Amino acid sequence: MKAKVQNDIKAPDMTPYDGTSDPSHNLSNFRSRMYLMDASDTTRCKAFPTTLTKTVVKWFNSLPPRLITSFDDLTKKFLAKFFIKKDKSKHAPSLLEIRQGDRESLRNYMEKFNKACLDIKNLLTGATIMGLINGLREGPFSQSKSKKHPTSLNEVQEWAEKYINKEENSRLGETSKTGFSYTSRDKDKEPKKTEDQHTEKPRKYHNYTPFGYP
Structure with missing residues (x-):
């Protein structure tokens, strides 16, 4: 009964299934539409591939x-x-x-991890914290978590913001040191700084993406 995809038999408009999400959702939508059309079993077999992307159609063929x-x-x-x-x-x-x-910032990692959490239903707090700590590379933040494991997502977020600020302020400091080059003459012409002058205070970031659930 299997046949190559044909252009003359098409199912009602559906979002093509690409093989990366729950296949039962695509199948359920297709069955509902075919039921309303009172389609025969043969027609369903021939129409189903039209709801798939080219990659998944290759499997069918x-x-x-x-x-x-x-x-x-x-x-x-x-x-x-x-x-x-x-x-x-x-x-x-x-x-x-x-x-x-290895070179990924803590901010990017936290946002990537949070996005993955949104795709999981009924995710427990303990599993979230375990997964987050497990994925950290060796560094100040991972070492602090190994000494004292957090018990809530709010605690994780507060600790993460603290180290994100440190990390990004450190990078700003490195940029200010290496961003400009002076000749010895330029340095001689540069007015001496008094003791009353202070370097710019570290910037603090508050736009960290919080954990979320679907």
């Missing part, structure tokens, strides 16, 4: 001839193929795969 005998058979093959990706993106253990890069 790679199925051996006569392997699919009904639409129910097709759905079982479809779910079996893509359920792993769904499981990986919807459960807490996937947070353990998120790591802070």
Whole structure:
């Protein structure tokens, strides 16, 4: 019953499935539309590939001839193929795969981690904190967490803001030192600073993205 994708049979407009989200959602929407159209089993088999992106269609076209005998058979093959990706993106253990890069700022890592948390339903506080600490590279922030584990997300956020400010102020200081070059003459012409003059106070950042849940 399986056939190559045909242009003359199309399902109602749906967001094409790309293989990275829950396949059951795409399948449920397709079934509802086909039911309203009173489509036959054969029509459903031929129309279903039109709801897939080109990448996923390649999987459909790679199925051996006569392997699919009904639409129910097709759905079982479809779910079996893509359920792993769904499981990986919807459960807490996937947070353990998120790591802070060697040169990645703490701010970027926290925002990346927070975004991943939004994709997981019913995420427990303990799992969130464990995943966050696990992904930190070796440094002042990770060392401080190894000595005293936080017990709430608010505590994590406060500690993160503290080290983000330190990290970004440190980078500003390095930029101010290396951003300009003076000749010896320029230095001689430069007026001497008095003891009353102070360097610019460290800037403090308050626009850290807080943890969120769906």
